[in-house]
Amino acid sequence: MQFYKGRKVLVTGGCGFIGSNLVIRLVEAGADVTVVDSMYDEYGGNLYNIAPVKDDIRLNISDVRDSVAMQYLIRGQEFIFNLAGQVSHIDSMHDPFTDLEINAKAQLGVLEACRHFNREARLVLTSTRQIYGKPHYMPVDEKHPLDPVDVNGINCIAGEWYHLLYHKVYGIPAAVLRLTNTYGPRQLLKHNRQGFLGWFIRLVAEDKEIQLYGDGSQRRDLNYVDDVVEAILLAGKDDRALGQVYNLAGDEPVSLRDICERMIATAGKGRFKLVPWPEEKKKIDIGDFYGDCSKITAELGWRPTTNLDEGLRRTFAYFENCLDEYTRDSSTFVCKP
Numbered sequence: 438m439q440f441y442k443g444r445k446v447l448v449t450g451g452c453g454f455i456g457s458n459l460v461i462r463l464v465e466a467g468a469d470v471t472v473v474d475s476m477y478d479e480y481g482g483n484l485y486n487i488a489p490v491k492d493d494i495r496l497n498i499s500d501v502r503d504s505v506a507m508q509y510l511i512r513g514q515e516f517i518f519n520l521a522g523q524v525s526h527i528d529s530m531h532d533p534f535t536d537l538e539i540n541a542k543a544q545l546g547v548l549e550a551c552r553h554f555n556r557e558a559r560l561v562l563t564s565t566r567q568i569y570g571k572p573h574y575m576p577v578d579e580k581h582p583l584d585p586v587d588v589n590g591i592n593c594i595a596g597e598w599y600h601l602l603y604h605k606v607y608g609i610p611a612a613v614l615r616l617t618n619t620y621g622p623r624q625l626l627k628h629n630r631q632g633f634l635g636w637f638i639r640l641v642a643e644d645k646e647i648q649l650y651g652d653g654s655q656r657r658d659l660n661y662v663d664d665v666v667e668a669i670l671l672a673g674k675d676d677r678a679l680g681q682v683y684n685l686a687g688d689e690p691v692s693l694r695d696i697c698e699r700m701i702a703t704a705g706k707g708r709f710k711l712v713p714w715p716e717e718k719k720k721i722d723i724g725d726f727y728g729d730c731s732k733i734t735a736e737l738g739w740r741p742t743t744n745l746d747e748g749l750r751r752t753f754a755y756f757e758n759c760l761d762e763y764t765r766d767s768s769t770f771v772c773k774p
Contacts, residue, residue, distance in 0.1 A: 439466065440670075440674045441463055441466040441467065441516075441670070441673075442466055442467035442468065443467060443468070444469065444515045445471075445516070446463055446469065446470050446514065446515065446516045446517075446518065447471045447510060447514040447516070447558075448463070448470065448518045448520060449474075449518070449519050449520055449521035449547070450473070450474055450482075450520035450521035450522065451472030451487070451494075452474035452476060452482040452487055452496075453474065453481040453482055453520065453625070454486070454623050454624045454625055454662070455616075455619060455662060455666070456474070456486075456518075456520040457483075457486030457487050457623050458621070458622065458623055458662045458663065458665075458666050459518060459670075460472055460490060460494060461487070461489055462666050462670065463670075464493045470490075470495070471494065471495045471496075471497065471514070472487065472494050472495065472496045472497065473497050473506075473521065474497075474499075474521070475499065475500040475501070475521070481625035483762070485759070485762040485763075501521045501539065501543040501547060502538055502539065502546070504546045504549070504550065507546055507547055508554055511547070511550045511551055511554055511555050511558065512554050512555055514555060514558050515559065516559050516560075516673050517551070517558050517560045517561075518560075518561050518563075518669060518673065519547060519560055521539070522539060522540050522563070522596075523536050523540055523589070524589070524632075526587045526590075529592070530587055530588055533588040536589055536592050537588070537592050539592075540592035541592040541599070544562070544595070545599050548560075548599055548600065548603045548609065551603070552603065552607050552609065556607065556608065557610075558610075559610040559612075559673055560600060560610065560612070561612050561613075561669055561672045561673050561678075562600045562611065562612070563669065564593050564597050564613050564614065564615045564616065564682075565589075565616055566616065566684065566726065567585060567587070567589060567590045567593065568585050568590045568594050568597070568615065569581050569583060569585075569726075570590065570723060571586065571723040571724060572723065572726055575690075575725065576727050576729035577684070577686075577726065577728045577729060578684065578728070578729040578731070578732065579615075579682050579683070579684055586723060597682065600612075600613055601680060601682070604679060604680045605680065610679045611680070612678035612679055612680070612681055612683070613683070614683050614733075615682065615683065615684050616685050617658050617685055617687060617726075617728055618633075618634055618657050618658065618660070619634075619659070619662055619665050620634040620638065620659060620661065620748065620749075621661050621663065621748060621752050621755075622662065622751065622752060622755035622756070623662070623755075623763075624638065624752070625763070626642075626760075626763040626764055627763065634696075637696070637697065638753070639763070639764060641701055641704045641706065641707030641753075642704060642756050642757075642760055643760070643764075644706040644707055645707065646708050646710060647697055647707065647708070647709035647710075649694065649697060649711050650711075650712060650714045650722075651711070651713075651714055652694075652711060653692060653694030653697070653711055654692050654693075655693050655722075656690035656691060656692050656693075656726070656727060657687075657691060657693065657696075657725075657726060657727065658686050658687030658688070658690050658727040659687045659691065659696075660685055660687050660741050661743035663743060664685075664741040664743050665685060667739065668683075668733065668737075668739045671738070672737065675736075675737050677736050678736070683730070683732055683733035684728045684729060684730050684732065684733065685730055685733065685739075686727065686729055686730035686741075687727065687728075688741050688744065688745075689727075697709040699745060699746060699749060700749055703750055703753055704753045
């Protein structure tokens, strides 16, 4: 991605899972990178994530809800990769107002800062396939009805539409990517409220038992984080992405049971058992879900290239030597060579 060499780039949520992988890739490409992260432990901010590039970036510990800070940070940036968000569906139901502030109101604040101080900055917002809710048909494409089953999905729709509206009305160059289940190095492992993949990875890495709800036949599509980063970078540099929404979908749907079995086979440890659905989670479960990424393939040339077995191999290899950095209670930063 030599396109980004020397470019001024702001990454919100840059100490989180996907954000930190994006930041490292941008530094490798020669970009001038500023990272913004609130460093709330529960949301995945982890200074260890950016250890490889900590001397090559500017880090601002700030919350995207802080409109004054964002107005200052957005000035002069050429690209804004807007990854900061509250992504826990369970948390959004327990604390809907915080979810509203982060995923809707703060997004409007970012766009207002662009409107007043930097209309030329190109924005890429990472959204979620959760906004579709329970599929009416599969694979789910961008024309599928939006019917979220939780507060998080509703607020993410608002965040998306703010970006698209500001593109139409004010000419702010923005694109939206709807991510599916993403996994890989630097993933949040501390709890299971940001999806099942990170929690499953932790349990297997610690040689513990996964409790798999129902019969394990629910199917999902998965993307390895490097493929997601590639899509974000493509959307940032290609004019065809402006004003568009794209699904990122995995190669093939895989049952949760198959995912467990392949994780265990890759790591050489761990186990799982089937258990009944908890009522709290059963109410918002969507059953099978897998998406269609043919639009972004046709327009930007993106498609996932890392198969599940290879992605899992890389993931467990990464966590083998630094698992403590992702499971300890505090987010104390320990820089290792």
